[in-house]
Amino acid sequence: MLKIYDPITKVLREFEPIDPEKVGIYGCGPTVYNYVHLGNLRAYVFVDLLKRYLKYSGYDVRHVMNITDVDDKTIKGRREAGESLKVFTERYLAGFLEDLEKMNIELPDVMPKATDHIEEMVSLIETLEEKGYAYRADGSVYFRIAKFPDYGELVGLEKQQLKENADGRLNDADEYGKEDAKDFVLWKGYREEDGDVYWETRIGKGRPGWHIECSAMAMKYLGESFDIHCGGIDLMFPHHVNEIAQSEAATGKKFVNYWMHNAHVIVDGQKMSKSLGNFYTLRDIMEKGHDPLLLRIMLLKTHYRNVFDFGLDGFEEVRTIADRFVQFMLSIDNVTNIEYNEVDIDALIAEYRGNVIDALDDDLNISAAFASLFDLMNEINKYMDVLNTEQAKNVKMFMLEIDEVLGFVGELFDRYRFELTKRIEAADADALVHQRAIARKEGDYAKSDEIRDVLAKHGLVVDDTKQGPIIKLK
Ligand SMILES: [Zn+2]
Structure with missing residues (x-):
């Protein structure tokens, strides 16, 4: 059974969804004013792993991710670009979707945009006003923190700390109408610099x-109470703390049962920032010649609660990991033996499947899951010479089964095979390998070497195994 780290009690808790068959997940999505950076990508890869694992565990998962297409940054961005808010944000939304696809991150089931849900937000704010949790000041509406005693429980902040934090992080010169410095804005009254970005609503002219x-979109698509809310650790306060306050004040119900936060990304041991010149988007990484799927592995293999220290030299290690999987799949695919043997492959698979599940059940202990898979590959490699086609098929099926969770093995192997097939055809390599076998049998090593050189020119190499010659990419 899956156990999830609880940030409030700081211990692992068994995961029990509200509906035993279904799981609702909400993950905070991007603000579409720029291409997303490594820190964001880490959060999406983490949710992808969680979601894939829950699906693998048999749950019917509904995953919702919001798109913030109106806020200070998008308004500023579109003004600088001289574009409408829609044209400006759609461009970065499209870029975001491309990034997800390149990294093999499954699309959320619902991706609601803020601008399409103004009515839901307005009516939620009205409810908060009716219950005395919200008040108007200078055309804006604020949440009255003093009325919500559990405020900040998620982060375990004492009231005094909270005030200091709030003063530091929520300092906004325009919010001078607040009753209390800790109060946060629900609805921002219209200001001139907003231009044509505003909605005329029952709570005034402005924007959310x-x-x-x-809160509004999570509850619309997942219900007033739902199972898991994810996001980067930097969103824990004040964003998630505020989400809880707004939602629970409005409904009187528990908003979220499990909170999961992924840790920060740093670069070469330092904070990632544009001013330090170590700020990366997926595009920056690809321009340096790196494969988005390798970045996926890199982000995946660090436990979500550990700080991830990114460095470009890390791609070397990840390439080795990717190669191990691909070479293993290739060996399995090249099994031709049909003879019976005593090896109990099914028992081996069952054992390692259990190990991988135990690891992931332990708050997504991905390092232990990878370690189990490497052990399994090592174990099976020992029997590779005698493995028969039926056993090989089962091993391959198991690897692809686990790849439903990992999301890179099948894709990398398909790519490898595509390239290999193309080169084999271009070189007529099958015929060459056949001639090579004859030459070797006849002791004609000059001929055999000549063929090897021709294959090498096509980027191919032959590996002689007990299962026969395997043609590989050089
Ligand atoms: Zn959010």
């Missing part, structure tokens, strides 16, 4: 605050 967006 960022926090209310997630």
Whole structure:
């Protein structure tokens, strides 16, 4: 059974969804004013792993991710670009979707945009007003923290700390109408610099605050109470704390049963920032010649609660990992033996499947899951010479089964095979390998070497195994 780290009690808790067959997940999505950076990508890879694993475990998962397409940054960006808010944000939304696809991150089931849910946010704010949790000041609407005693429980902040934090992080010169410095904005009254970005609503002319967006959309698509809410650790306070306050104040029900936060990304041991010149988007990484799927492995293999220290030299290690999987799949695919043997491959698979599940059940202990898979590959490699086609098929099926969770093995192997097939055809390599076998049998090593050189020119190499010659990419 899956156990999830609980940030409030700081221990692992068994995961029990509200509906035993279904799981609702909400993950905070991108603000579409720029291409997403490594820190964001880490959060999406983490949710992808969680979601894939829950599906693998048999749950019917509904995953919702919001798109923030109106806020200070998008308004500023579109003004600088001289574009409408829609044209400006759609460009970065398209870029975001491309990034997800390149990294083999499954699309969320619902991706609601803030601008399509103004009515839901307005009515949520009205409810908060009716219950005395919200008040108007200078055309804006604020949440009254003093009325919500459990405020900040998620981060375990004492009231005094909270005030200091709030002063530091929520400092906004325009929010001078607040009753209390800790109060946060639900609805931002119209200001001239907003230009044509505003909605005329029952609570006034303006636009929604960022926090209310997630509460409104999460509850619309997952219900007033749902199972798991994810996001980067930097969103824990004030964003998630505020989401809880707004939602629970409005419904009187528990908003989220499990909170999961992925840790930060740093670069070469330092904070990632544009001013330090170590700020990466997926595009930056690809321009340096790196494969988005290798970045996926890199992000995946660090436990979500550990800080991930990114460095470009890390691609070398990840390439080795990718190669191990691909070479293993290739060997399995090249098994031709049909003779019976005593090896109990099914028992081996069952044992390692159990190990991988135990690892992932332990708060997604991905390192242990990878370690089990490497052990399995080592174990099976020992029997590779005698393995028969039926056993090989089962091993391959198991690898692809686990890849439903990992999301890179099948894709990397398909790519490898595509390239290999192309070169084999171009070189007529099958015929060459056949001639090579004859030459070797006849002791004609000059001929055999000549063929090897021709294959090498096509980027191919032959590996002689007990299962016969395997043609590989050089
Ligand atoms: Zn959010």
